[in-house]
Amino acid sequence: YQSTERRKEYVEHLMDKALLAQEAIRLNLHKDERVLDTIQSALAQELSRRTVEERTNFDGIDEAQAKKYYDEHYDDYHKPGAVRISHIYKKFLGKKEFAKKALEKVEGELKAGIKKDRGLFRKKAAEASDDESTKAIGGDLRYLTEPQLQERFGDALAKAVWNLPKINTMTSILEGKEGWHIFRLTGRRHAHSQEFKDVKEQIRHRIYRKQRRDTMKTFLEELRAKTTYKLDDAALESVKIAKPAVPKKIPPAGVRAPGAGHFGHKHGAGHGHGHGKKSLTITPGKGVVQPTK
Numbered sequence: 018y019q020s021t022e023r024r025k026e027y028v029e030h031l032m033d034k035a036l037l038a039q040e041a042i043r044l045n046l047h048k049d050e051r052v053l054d055t056i057q058s059a060l061a062q063e064l065s066r067r068t069v070e071e072r073t074n075f076d077g078i079d080e081a082q083a084k085k086y087y088d089e090h091y092d093d094y095h096k097p098g099a100v101r102i103s104h105i106y107k108k109f110l111g112k113k114e115f116a117k118k119a120l121e122k123v124e125g126e127l128k129a130g131i132k133k134d135r136g137l138f139r140k141k142a143a144e145a146s147d148d149e150s151t152k153a154i155g156g157d158l159r160y161l162t163e164p165q166l167q168e169r170f171g172d173a174l175a176k177a178v179w180n181l182p183k184i185n186t187m188t189s190i191l192e193g194k195e196g197w198h199i200f201r202l203t204g205r206r207h208a209h210s211q212e213f214k215d216v217k218e219q220i221r222h223r224i225y226r227k228q229r230r231d232t233m234k235t236f237l238e239e240l241r242a243k244t245t246y247k248l249d250d251a252a253l254e255s256v257k258i259a260k261p262a263v264p265k266k267i268p269p270a271g272v273r274a275p276g277a278g279h280f281g282h283k284h285g286a287g288h289g290h291g292h293g294k295k296s297l298t299i300t301p302g303k304g305v306v307q308p309t310k
Contacts, residue, residue, distance in 0.1 A: 068236050073228045075221070083220040087213050094211040098163070101204030102178055103156035105141055106148040108196040119145070120190055120197045127187065127199070138187075138201050147196065160206060174198065 018024045046052055087094065105123060107116040123145050131137045139155030146152040166175035170193055177188050181202040188200045 065233060069229050069232055072232045072236075073225065075225045078221045078224050078228075080217065082224060083217050084213060086220050086224055087216065094213075094216060096206070096209045098208040099160040099206045100166075100179060100181070100202060101160045101206075102158050103138060103142060103201045103203055104148065104151070104158060105138070105146045105156055105199045106193075106196050107145070108147045117190065117197050120199065124190060124199060135185075156201075157203070160204065170194075170198070174200075178202070 018027055041047065041052075047056075105120065107120040109116050123141050127137060127141060134140075142156030143152050146156055148156065151157055161169070163175060163179055166178055169175075170178070174191050174193060177191055178200045181188065181200070184202055184204065186202055188198070191198045191200070
């Protein structure tokens with residue numbers, strides 16, 4: 018707004034807005050439900066902003082508070098390495114060798130077809146695994162740290178799984194505590210550690226966001242305590258929501274309407290101005306309007 022002309026345009030814009038608002042009030046548009054809803058939303062938003070400004074203070078969140086949060090959430094900033102694995106499992110059930118032969122058959126099918134079908138391991142887990150808790154999800158055991166692997170499967174199996182060289186490689190058939198396993202590596206997450214000095218500002222912002230949420234929750238509880246607000250569950254249950262109408266498909270602007278030849282003419286009509294001719298109006302953004310006599 019450095020020039021007089023630009024400042025003049027701005028003042029005229031303000032005047033036009035005031036005139037339009039004045040005319041809208043004269044026409045009682047301020048009582049329209051949609052207008053009232055818009056005003057209500059604007060008032061609620063402004064009151065929320067002012068309440069948060071008055072009751073919270075980002076600058077008041079000092080280093081001691083941030084360090085306390087860091088210490089209480091230490092595991093969020095120091096994550097150990099982990100592997101994501103899937104397995105196909107066959108229980109011994111008193112027939113150890115029989116179970117192994119069954120898994121050897123599966124192993125042969127995997128070796129023969131997994132390069133062509135990347136989802137074959139999941140399919141075979143669903144078909145053949147005795148692990149009911151994972152077979153429906155392709156044998157997925159999610160991410161496990163090395164200590165978790167050791168606790169669940171023992172040191173030998175944990176070492177074999179942890180040392181798989183790359184994603185999608187499989188172990189041979191391994192003997193577990195109560196059955197045989199084939200493991201497949203599907204993901205690897207390296208150990209990750211963040212020092213306090215590197216995340217201090219991030220933590221201050223996190224604390225501030227929580228303060229804002231808590232402030233608004235408390236403020237709304239205060240307001241509700243001053244009212245006789247009560248939700249009528251029965252009335253709410255009886256409300257029927259109409260399904261949205263399926264919009265009619267209208268050819269976009271410039272597309273020939275069904276039954277029409279050249280724009281403005283029906284099939285069989287000449288290019289002259291014959292009697293009974295119907296014209297098509299094509300409006301950008303509105304498609305083809307119905308023919309008019």
